[in-house]
Amino acid sequence: MKTVKQTMLVVLGLLFFALQGCTHDDYIPVPGQDGADGAPGVSGTASCESCHSVEHKKPIIDAYNLSAHGIGVGGTKHIYGTNTTYADGSLNSNRAFCSECHSQEGYIDVKKYGKANPRGYDNFNSINCEGCHGVTHRSFNFTKDGNDYGLRNIAAVPQKINPTFFLNASPTGGVSSANTCIGCHQARPDSNGYYKRPVFEMNEKDASGNVVITGSGSTQFYRFWSQRKFADAVGPYPAGTTYYKNYSNTGTGVHASEQGDLWMGINGIDIEGTTTRLPAAKTAKHYTNSSCVQCHMDKPKAGTVDNGSHTMKLSFQTCVSCHPAPETLLTTFHAKFDTEVEKLKSALLAKSNYFIPDSRGAVSIKAFDSTTNLPFPTSPASGTTTATVWYQSRTDFPLKYVQAYWNYKLVIGDEGKGVHNPPYTMALIQNSIEALK
Template sequence: MEVIPCLLNVLNFKRMKLREIVRLLFVASLVLFIIPACVKEGPPGLDGADGADGADGSDGADGHVTCLVCHGGDNIEAIQGQFAMSVHKSGVNAVAYAGARASCAACHSHEGFVQYAEFGEVFGNITSPNAWECGTCHGLHDSFDSDDYALRLTDPVAPIFNDAITMDLQGNSNLCANCHQSRRAEPNETNPGEETFYISSTHYGPHHGAQANVVAGVGFAEIDGSSPYPETGSNFHLNQASCVGCHMAEFSSGQGGHSWIPNVDACNDCHDANLEDYNYGGVQTEMHESLAELRDLLLDRGVIAGNEEDGFHPVVGTYPMIEARAFFNWVGLEEDRSLGVHNPKYVRALLNNSIEALKAE
């Protein structure tokens, strides 16, 4: 019976100790809360000196912003859509015909042109040639700076038919001139002073697209006649326009941009005209008639054969020099396909003097 009161006393003692401990903890926490609240801060000190400026970052044009020139928004899709309209994209007129041959591939395939632009030559026949693409004309994704998408070739061109002279179509248009030029000199330059000339192939002529020669006003057979030849380099379209300015004007109505279809709007802006086609001043009508007249004269003399449906080609054989020169002019200007637009005064003189010379035989 004495044990029970003893236990009760112990429990009361422990209960009292616990109560004291709780009380002490409460007082301590209250002190810790009150003391900081009673401490007052003084006024702020003066600002320290500014630190040194950090180094400027690189300009956007030298960084990834450069990528946005082509890849930003819908731009790349628009360019690809325009490019899909071009004959260059299909390659049907070039790659399938000569893209694999080392002697032709520099202009007839993507692989060949890249080799030519980078190394000045094509190393050999190409097993599987492809049509042109963005990287044919542009050097892409090498440095990721402002030069990354620059054209591969922009310097004036030493033409194949005469590397002693220079054709300068101005800046970016020179890229076009590397391929769109005559592969041969006119007959009187290859065989000067001779009275006859041997046409050795049904493919004889300047080549299928000597537009740069027409624009520059060089490389054709300048037969003497009543029509004066303009001074070399005086072409309006060489000095006031350009390959790029006409063929790559702002894309509209399915023309311009990367389709390379000349934009009539660019013609109207330049000539202050209201054309619906490229026949400014009736130049195309005039040149079409002159080309047909010269063609018929060559047909009568047996220099060429064929018809409008199947096309015309030279007949292998030996001809008077004047006939060979007139043929060279006819086929080169026919395959220029601008009907005089590229250089009206030069084309008019070539055709008129060729016609006069044949009629005077």
């Protein structure tokens, strides 16, 4: 057996060396005609390049730099992203909540993890391209599935004043690019969770756990309060043991920029005892037949660069499909809106025990202690170590007055002056005027 193996190895060795000497110099190819070229294929990145190219992105970036999102409110970036951490480890939690919409970092974390960092962010920026976009496309078959533009959120979003309920910009209950918008453009409470919608269902309580709305029927009341106490716990940080913070609901009213609520016809209050009823939610033509993107990211007018696209400013190109002269119609409607809002302001200010004009020409709540008849104190300020704890509550407001004020704040907080849902807006104003008679 050993001899056989040795013989096989010798044969294999000789064969290896023999093959090393083989050449193909004597090979002569058979001449023939060239074959026909195949049909040209489609570039594998062609559909991507329609968006992901400098040529496409440059005009979008220029447009965004003209938008209110790009330049900020009043030319300021209006960015909030951090919290004050007190020496005892507790937080003055007044900016982490704001960062959800007022910073790139907070907005992205909410979309990724469902909430912003309660500590806030040491470095924070205004929202830019990668705030709204930046994730992998859900599908690359744009022809079949549509282009989602890599938006971070196209599904229903939590309602900020009631996070167990979800808002959906899609009339069919599916997904919608407008859900990117209404994630922030909706009514929301203050950073401590106060400023609730003033209805019984919200079960609003003050900082000590006492209910704010009392009574029944025509004798329902709403209590405004201010309280100074140890800073609350904001997980994972402990409650204050040394530092104090001021809490109150004395500015009750929705935060500005609630365009989504009016567009969908939600969150206004149909005040009991009035005759004007509010249209049903999600029935407005602007909701069923249009969307945020269709109107605010339309094609710019020919020869212009300061409207449409990512400026978010109306170019009226879509509007003409329903309105022959949309710009004239808008001017007329805004004039009507201003007139009706002035009537509501007058009705509120006529209740001088409850409302006062403010320095901006709007209406504010007249918040004062019912015992001393003095305004709620603003000092000592939040974050001091003074042991003095004050709690003040004022004479209760009739609930329907507070609800009228909520409706007032809802309509004036929309810079569109009611155009997102004209029937709903006008009904809210009239309903509130009736409640104040």
